[in-house]
Amino acid sequence: MKIKLTDIAKTFPSKNGTLTALEEINLEISEGEFVCLVGPSGCGKSTLLNIIAGFDRPDEGSLVTNGRPANGARTSCVMIFQEPALFPWLTARKNVEFGLKMAGMPKKERTERALAYLKMVHLSRFVNSNIHELSGGMKQRVALARALALNPDVLLMDEPFAALDAQTRDMLHEELTEIWSKTKKTILFVTHNVREAVHLGDRVLVLSARPGRIKSEFKIDLVRPRDPANPDVGRITSLIMKELKEEVEKIAKEEFDSDWAASKATILHSADHSMGSGI
Amino acid sequence: MALLGGFQDGSFPLAILTSMRRIAEGYGLSLIIGIPLGMLLGRVKILKETVGSIVLGLQALPSICWLPLAVLWFGLSERAIAFVVVMGALLSITIATEDGVRNTPPLLLRAARTLGSNGIRTYLDVVFPAALPSIVTGMKLGWSFAWRSLMAGELLFVSLGLGHLLEVGRQLNDMAQVIAVMIVIIALGLFVDRAVFNVLETRIRRRWGIESA
Ligand SMILES: Nc1ncnc2c1ncn2[C@@H]1O[C@H](COP(=O)(O)OP(=O)(O)OP(=O)(O)O)[C@@H](O)[C@H]1O
Ligand SMILES: [Mg+2]
Secondary structure, three states, X not given: OOEEEEEEEEEEEEXXXXXXXXXXXXXXXXXXXXXXXXXXXXXXXXHHHHHHHOOOOOOEEXXXXXXXXXXXXXXXXXXXXXXXXXXXXXXHHHHHHHHHHXXXXXXXXXXXXXXXXXXXXXXXXXXXXXXXXXXXXXHHHHHHHHHHHOOOOEEEEEOOOOOOOHHHHHHHHHHHHHHHHHHOOXXXXXXXXXXXXXXXXXXXXXXXXXXXXXXXXXXXXXXXXXXXXXXXHHHHHHHHHHHHHHHHHHHHHHHHXXXXXXXXXXXXXHHHHHHHOOO | OHHHHXXXXXXXXXXXXXXXXXXXXXXXXXXXXXXXXXXXXXXXHHHHHHHHHHHHHHOOOOHHHHHHHHHHHHOOOHXXXXXXXXXXHHHHHHHHHHHHHHOOOHHHHHHHHHOOOOHHHHHHHHHHHHHHHHHHHHHHHHHHHHHHHHHHHHHOOOOOOHHHHHHHHHHOOOHXXXXXXXXXXXXXXXXXXXHHHHHHHHHHHHHOXXXXX
């Protein structure tokens, strides 16, 4: 599904007046494209996903999907969160069936479908497991299967792998890439991890610090699977990191203000560290 | 000795059965009313502000204080006892259900929404199960209140239950019987609490991924 955002703006009420979370967002995503979104914390990434998912309404601007204005929540755009958000009282299979049940699909059909998607995420052995018996990576896979089972046009992923350990994350990167090339879903993927964005996306967008605007955009024209040791990957990663670091610094300056100079070195070091981890 | 005797002459089993039947009825009724009421209170704001505050206020009243009113309404009857039992259990079940409903993790609600669920479907398929751990805790509390209310209620007239047996013991000046009946009451109350509610609570909490009790 093609998504077109025109002049989207969103403000929230806050203690001292209003907070402009997003401003002048113009963005076009073509069908089957894998777009990654990076930006400093609080710049409005989740807000943007919420608007596209129909959870939130923009104050200004328009959202057009497949040439038609979109409003209300819709299962053509399914969101995946940082936490798996599975229903603990259901088994893995029943979780995957949840959306299908809501859509009124007959029992037999939805069970078959759930099994097929759990197979796609390599969880065939765990279809009848309870959620608390699964590891973090397995839970996130169930969440992925649950979203895919609805056959949405768009997957909206909000830092889906941020809570996972590095090895699990690597594995899920491969699985997601594979699923994406198999199903040709349009994916909008939010992350703090620049290497992750470069590894996965066709395009990486950098959002600026408050208010969130699209600061810059990088096309990643590299063949998959992408090798982190490839010099092109390294070059583009450091370019994006530099852009992002400027924005992170801006926020840090606002928040730490006077003692900014003193702590600068350590903050930059740790920001760098977390961005690079896990790849 | 009195304990054994009571079981041998059949007076204890009969009293236990009578009391258990009463509590099953009263407690069952509390569940049937309390859970839907709590679900409604947690959902409909105006109800919460009106009925909800009344429920909270009434909870301060020991349920046996309903007995005079119950007797005025229903006479010295089964109905009066049932009423007291219901008043004992109902409020804590209602309050716990409402609490569970209001504390549904927002993330689960968002997940339900993105998966195409809304309104009453979300309420039945997400909010209710999410509230179950809290509901079971309320059920457990409700059980102990109901049991106490029943015993107090049975004390007051010829009711043939365990409470009545206590009163009979007193009238006969038979301390051994009184103590034996007390032991039975404690044992039954504890048994249901441990064997039913604790087990249920632990299982649900584990499954729901709530670590500490
Ligand atoms: N419902 C809300 N009410 C008020 N303010 C909000 C609300 N939702 C978000 N905000 C504010 O809007 C800004 C953007 O929030 P958002 O969650 O979109 O950021 P983010 O880029 O996803 O951050 P992070 O990387 O930490 O997840 C933040 O400053 C946040 O405090
Ligand atoms: Mg966010």
